[in-house]
Amino acid sequence: MIRFCLTLVATLLVCQAAIARVTAVNVVVVVNADSDDSQKIADAYVAARGVPQENLIHLRDVPDGLKISLEDFQTKILMPVLSELDGRGLTPKTKVIAYSAGFPTSVNVSRHHDQIEDEDIKKYQRPTASLTGLTYLYHFLLADSPNYLGFGANRYARGQFGRHFANPFTKPSDRSAFDAAMATSRSDQYAEAGETFESLFQAHPAMPALAILAAENRALNKDNEAATLLVKQAIAAGWQSGHYLRENTKLSDLVNRDDLKSLIQRLGDHPTSVQEPIGFSSQVGWSNSGYPFNKFDQGIRYMMSCMLAVVHERGSTVEQAVAVLKRAAKSDFTYPRGKFWFTNTKDIRTKTRFPAIGNSLEWLRHLGHDADLVHTVMPKSEGDCIGLMLGTARMDLKPTPWQFMPGAISENLTSLSAAFGTSSQSKITELLHAGAALSGGAVAEPYAIPNKFPSPMLYGYYASGVSGIEAFYLSIPSPYQYLIVGDPLVQPFARPAKK
Numbered sequence: 001m002i003r004f005c006l007t008l009v010a011t012l013l014v015c016q017a018a019i020a021r022v023t024a025v026n027v028v029v030v031v032n033a034d035s036d037d038s039q040k041i042a043d044a045y046v047a048a049r050g051v052p053q054e055n056l057i058h059l060r061d062v063p064d065g066l067k068i069s070l071e072d073f074q075t076k077i078l079m080p081v082l083s084e085l086d087g088r089g090l091t092p093k094t095k096v097i098a099y100s101a102g103f104p105t106s107v108n109v110s111r112h113h114d115q116i117e118d119e120d121i122k123k124y125q126r127p128t129a130s131l132t133g134l135t136y137l138y139h140f141l142l143a144d145s146p147n148y149l150g151f152g153a154n155r156y157a158r159g160q161f162g163r164h165f166a167n168p169f170t171k172p173s174d175r176s177a178f179d180a181a182m183a184t185s186r187s188d189q190y191a192e193a194g195e196t197f198e199s200l201f202q203a204h205p206a207m208p209a210l211a212i213l214a215a216e217n218r219a220l221n222k223d224n225e226a227a228t229l230l231v232k233q234a235i236a237a238g239w240q241s242g243h244y245l246r247e248n249t250k251l252s253d254l255v256n257r258d259d260l261k262s263l264i265q266r267l268g269d270h271p272t273s274v275q276e277p278i279g280f281s282s283q284v285g286w287s288n289s290g291y292p293f294n295k296f297d298q299g300i301r302y303m304m305s306c307m308l309a310v311v312h313e314r315g316s317t318v319e320q321a322v323a324v325l326k327r328a329a330k331s332d333f334t335y336p337r338g339k340f341w342f343t344n345t346k347d348i349r350t351k352t353r354f355p356a357i358g359n360s361l362e363w364l365r366h367l368g369h370d371a372d373l374v375h376t377v378m379p380k381s382e383g384d385c386i387g388l389m390l391g392t393a394r395m396d397l398k399p400t401p402w403q404f405m406p407g408a409i410s411e412n413l414t415s416l417s418a419a420f421g422t423s424s425q426s427k428i429t430e431l432l433h434a435g436a437a438l439s440g441g442a443v444a445e446p447y448a449i450p451n452k453f454p455s456p457m458l459y460g461y462y463a464s465g466v467s468g469i470e471a472f473y474l475s476i477p478s479p480y481q482y483l484i485v486g487d488p489l490v491q492p493f494a495r496p497a498k499k
Helices: 002-018 036-049 070-087 119-124 131-136 138-142 161-165 172-186 190-203 208-220 224-236 242-247 258-265 318-329 354-366 429-434 457-463 468-474
Strands: 027-032 056-059 067-069 096-099 106-108 128-130 304-307 339-343 370-374 383-390 402-412 438-442 482-486
Touching: 027 036, 027 070, 036 318, 056 070, 067 070, 070 106, 070 131, 070 138, 096 131, 106 131, 128 131, 131 138, 131 304, 131 482, 161 208, 172 190, 172 208, 190 208, 190 224, 208 224, 224 258, 242 258, 304 468, 318 402, 318 429, 318 482, 339 354, 339 457, 354 370, 354 457, 383 457, 402 429, 402 457, 429 438, 429 482, 438 468, 457 468, 468 482
Parallel strands: 027 056, 027 096, 067 106, 096 304, 304 482, 339 370, 339 383, 383 402, 402 438
Antiparallel strands: 106 128, 438 482
8 A cells, every 4th residue: 555655646746747737838839931920920929928949840831721631731730740849859848739820720621521430420520620629639640530520529628527437448448347346336335346446546546536436435335444545545636626525425424534624625615517627738648537547558648739820811910919919928827807708699609508608607606706697799798808708600899898808718609700711700810809818719610519619617717727728628529620819828817836
């Protein structure tokens, strides 16, 4: 047991370092070396954020136009970037690939789309991906797999709270062991179930839910000392919910023990409707339950990605893009007290996400924020806005009686808000020009499928202190069509790193 505890501590130190706060050293800026606009925006961002010069990658012969082929994306953009990361030794610390202006925004993925066998997926997951979504899902491309077109390809995205206890494994032996432990627990064979869950946790110590399951079964078997130790190990491994532990009848004999009570009091007391946010790492494989594996033998790896700007006649000018990035960079650690607004109208664009708004309202109000529904296309009240969820084909953002605060994020669920090749529908850059620091939208027809857009918990997670880029990827189960634009590092609710 002592040896396991020492191994657990060592493993957790590595995992916690990997998923620490996203900073400038974790961002790689990719520049189109043949574009003056791309260089100007990259220079402005590097200066505003202090991105190390070694984190700049200059690509030549970037394909022209807004849309390119999958082959061109892989051979002329993705693989050269990954090769540079490896060659410079940047791969272990890189969490974000931020493309400056001067890059295509979408990719034709017909070759993979043609391989889809499920007709429902094939009908609604159209063969156009975004530059940033496809970069995030690069691990599928390296395996030449079309599975990134699934509705839940992003395992890093959070789900309902019960997902903590879903079977996280893909390896047959581990998956079978987990299912068997669940079955034996339901048959009241608590000692056997507890032993199996504990063994799985020892093998995967970055998954605290396994320790919780082991503790519950040990407690049901009246082995309170073992159960108490497992709860402590779960907390050390990153278990966040004090509310779940206090309300858990299986652990009721333990939670008031002196050696546990103080630990539990330090945990968050947030609602248990959804999974809590977790910091991102590109150096772990993410599991079915939303936790990272401490080894690479299972799980899927991701790389967060965004564009710093889209300079286009229907997008931004260089001056507008630079102003957005400079404004965002000044908002970190400001802890603004603005309003979070969620629009709810008769439009299907708002209706599709309405069932999930309650979770975010509850979360935000728990954090002490002003969060409300708005039953008009745009808010009509005066005030400072820090988060705005929209669903409309056309936005009227000037003038408004309210204003975005520095560090605000906003997005709009509609078909073509990041399709800059058409004048149809308002573009996400309008939100950036109005004061938002980060936004996103679809590059091609996404249909009104909520998995393809941020859930309302985007705003709850953001207010909990993660960076803007993490908040977006924490909330989009199927991001392949979604283009994210703006400052990925914006984090007004984060806590500064301890010196």
